[in-house]
Structure formats: C-alpha cells, structure tokens
Amino acid sequence: MKRYLARRLLLLVPVLAGVSVIIFMVLHLSPGDPVEIMLGSQATQEDRARLRADLGLDQPLHVQYVRWLGHVARGDLGRSLWMKRPVLAEVLGRFQATLILTGTALGLSTVAGLALGVASATRPNSLLDRVSAMASLFGASMPSFWLGIVLMVVFALWLGWLPASGMYAPYGGGGLGDLLSHLLLPAVTLAAASVTIIARLTRATMLEALGQDYIRTARAKGVVERAVVLRHGLRNALIPIVTVIGVQAGYLLGGAVLTETVFAWPGVGTLMVQGILARDFPLVQGCVLVVALSFVLINLAVDLLYAWFDPRIRYE
C-alpha cells in the first residue's frame, strides 16, 4: 500500500504542473490590462510603468509564472483588485459554504442513488425500476439551474415552506436549523442529476454481481436475502460505484457555481462569477485554483479507496 501511495503521489506532479500552467496562462493571455483596471484611464504613463514593475508585469512570461508559483506555494494568491483584500482569505472564507453545499449534495445523491439502484436491481423491470429509468433520463436532460428555479417557485414562493435564498436568515438566524432549511433546496437541486447517474450505475453493476456464482452459493447456504444483496452483492459492486461517486464529486463542485447563483449561496462559485464580471483576475485565479486542487485531492482519495477495497489494484 505504501508503494502504491508513493506511485500515485508521483503521478500528481505532472497533473498539478499542468493545472497551474493552465490557470496562469488563461488569465494572463486574456485581453484587458490589469494595470488599466486598477488605475483607470486617467493615470499617467509613469504611474502605469511603476505599477507594472511593482506587479512584475514587465518580466517575461515564464519568469512571471515561476514567481506566481512561488507565491502560491507560500499561500499568497495576491490581492483582489476589486475588494482590495488578500485573495486566499476571501476564497477560503467562501469555500466553506461551497463544501457544505457540495458535501450535502454528494451525501444525498450517494445514499439515494445506492438505495434506488439496489432496489431496482433486486426487482428489475418493476414499476420502481421503470420510474427510476425515466427519472435518470429526465435528470440528464434538465438544466440544474432551471430545476432550482422551479423548486424555489414551488416550495419557497408558493408554499412558503422554505427560504428562497442565502445561507442564513438576515435577522435572528444563524443556528443549525436555519442553515438546514436554507440548505435543503440548493442541495436537492445540485444532487438531482447525480442521484440518477449513481442509481443507474449501481443497478447495472449490482445486476452483474447478483448473477455471479458466489451469490447462488450464498443463497444455497441459506444466507438471508438481505445479507446476500448487501454483503455479497453490493460489496462486490462497489468499485465502479466508488469511481462514479468520485466523478460526481467533481461534477458537483463545478455545478455548484450554477446552483449557488440561483440560490444566492455565498460560496466560491458566486464569488468567481462576480470576479469574472468585475475582471478581477487574481480573485478568479484563486477560486479556480482552490476548487481544482480540491478536485485533484478527491481523485487521489478515490484511487486510494480502490486500492483499499481491491488489493489487486495495488500490485498492478
């Protein structure tokens, strides 16, 4: 396991290098001069040249990249042009809200997806199975931001059961109950597509696992059906399911941008969109970097989980 871990960590190096180059290049090759944005059009030539030198923008691109990477490694993501505050603190403050939202959505979609998938696999072509197949088609075709608006209109505006937006009530809120009531609609919105994907995949792998000889053996031994399905079936079907859950984690982190915008959830996504519209490049860079890094770490965790579930992978 240690050797596998070392090899897997080594593989991270080229990916991280590539990710950092892309993030750096995308925002440096973009049209629009940061000096122009910071000083406005009234500034003199000397002022501009001085700021350019201060920011290191007069250096060749690769020198700028190495300098930027050095700063990033020390946790310095620069200052926001728009909010005039350090980017890292700003992004990390918002990242917590994003983690709460995506974490809840991932939990919801995993539990619901597994339950639906196992139920469909044990009763193929039943009403539940057909409804779940239809739902997965709908889930893949529905714009998540539209589903969010529909849920908001029905449950917040018409029925008035849940708050329409934000993370806490503006007055007198702040408790866990307040957070949960604000969290429910965005989390369901974000989870909807993933539930159906996890359910379909669980169904397929479970059907395959339940057709194996060891299942017949277990039944012949007189093992209770529940244990046959869960202990012998699901356990052996878990590896592809874990993969797809890992993929969904990345999808949720990206999709959170849209859901956060619909529900005015104070996460990294809304911060990033505001940053783009304000052409605040250090801020956007910081947001992308933090989310991309967490996705890379999730993928690492998924790979390590496999190796733990299935020792064969370690010796490949």
Add this chain to the structure above:
Amino acid sequence: MTSVRVEDVGEARALARVAEASTLGRALARTARRNRLAVLAAVGLVAAILLAALAPWLPLLDPDVVDTVKRLRPPLTPGHPFGTDEFGRDLLARLVWGARVSLLAGVVTAAAAMVIGVALGILGGFYSGWIENVVMRLTDILMAFPYVLLAIALVAGLGPGLRNAMIAIAIVGFPIYTRLVRGVVLSLREREFVEAARALGAGDAVILGRHVLPHLVSPVIVAFSLDVGAKILVTAGLSFLGLGTQPPTADWGSMLATGRQFVILSPHVALLPGLAIFVIVLALNLVGDALRDVLDPRTQAG
C-alpha cells in the same frame, strides 16, 4: 481458373454496400417499431430545427421590439400566446429565435470538440512514444478540472460572449472523444487486418483511412448524438451566469437568467425557456439512446 475482373469487384462492393445499408435500414425500422418514444422525439427534433431555421420567414413578432406598456403579460394573452417578458417583448418569438442560438451552439461546440478529440485520439492511439504521451497528459490535465469550472475559467480568460463561451466549451469537451477514440484505435492497432495491410506495404494514411476510420464511425456518432444535448445545457449554463450570449440577443440560457428576477409575479418568463431546453435535450437523449441501440450491437436487446 477464372480471373476476377475489376468491374466484378466494383459490383461486389456496391452490392455489399446495398446489403449493409438495408441491414442498417432494417435495424432502424426495428428500433422505430419498438421505441415509439424515440420516433416521437425525432419528429419533435426535426420540427424544432425547422422552426428555428425558418424563424425569419415565420409570422412571428419581432423578438427585439420593446413595448413597455405590455410588459410581463401572462401566457394566452391575445396576440402573445406565450405572454411577454420584462420589456414587453413577445416570448414565443424570443423562444423561436433563441432556439437558433441554442441549437446551433450545441451542434457547433459538440462538432468542434468531436473533430479535435477524434484527431488527437487517433494520433494518441496509433502512434506510441512522445505523441501518445503528449496527447494523454494533455487530456489528463484538462480532465483534472471539474468540467463546468474549466469552461468558466476559460471564458474568464477569453472574455464573456457567446463565441468565447463556445470556444471554451469545445476545448473542455474534446478529451471525452480523445479517450473514446484512443481506446478503439489501441485495440485495432494490434488486429490481424491492420498487420496484414502493413505487411502488404500500406502506409499509415491508407491504414488509418481505410482500416481504422470506418471502425470509429459508430461509436463517435453515438457519443456525438448524446453530446449535443450536454453541450446545449452547458452553453445555456454559461449564458445563465452572464458569460455567454449578451443582451439583447435571445438565447434560452440568458432568457432564463433575466426572467429569474420576475419569477414571483411572472414565473412563465423564466420557466418557459427552461422548459424549452429540457424538452429539446430530452428529445436529443432519447434519439441518442435509440441510435446507440441501432449502431452498437452489444447493448442491443439490453
């Protein structure tokens, strides 16, 4: 011993092609009989495409004419079957004109991603060594980002706007095709008919064109047909965030975004464009699934 004349070979090829076409036709007919829903979806899709293509000649109101007196009228208002938006613009006209932008954006971005992805996948699968390494590392790096996030980051760099959003989506989308095609090419590379062709002195171009490309057609068509819907969703998402189509151009995503502000009193302004996206993407997915059943024998009768 009789010699085979060139004309005979040509005729045999033509016959083989007819036979192939008729089996494909029969498979299509069989699927159509079994899968009524897919037929319905295909008819709906064709109708939507026709509507979008013929928009300038249809008896529609001007989608950009502002009439502030008649703003936010509900559906079924005389003269405005789908109601009006916050500027009193006719929603039916805007939906039809918006379809042009949304459908075209989906097809063009999926096609661009397909062309780049297939080309790189062939290169990465057929040539081992540094080419393969470069191609695969590039796709690894692009896939190390959450899909939507990378598209947003690229738009941030390029600047908001429909053209830039489409470029970003095409770049983010090609690794899927690269992975798919490379897998197929890798397995073909070792097959007997490729080795036989090489032994007969065929160059790379001939092998790729005559022995590899034909095997890629079905999987790529299936992936493409399912991808157009996904691309429509992402384009609409970027427009929804204000990073795609810019006002006053109508596009389903941006209509949804502006309609959102009036959702309390006039939910139809936001709900109708979303419904349009949903129905079109659903139809695309139904047709794509049916195509897969026809073209991919492994999933048949599944």
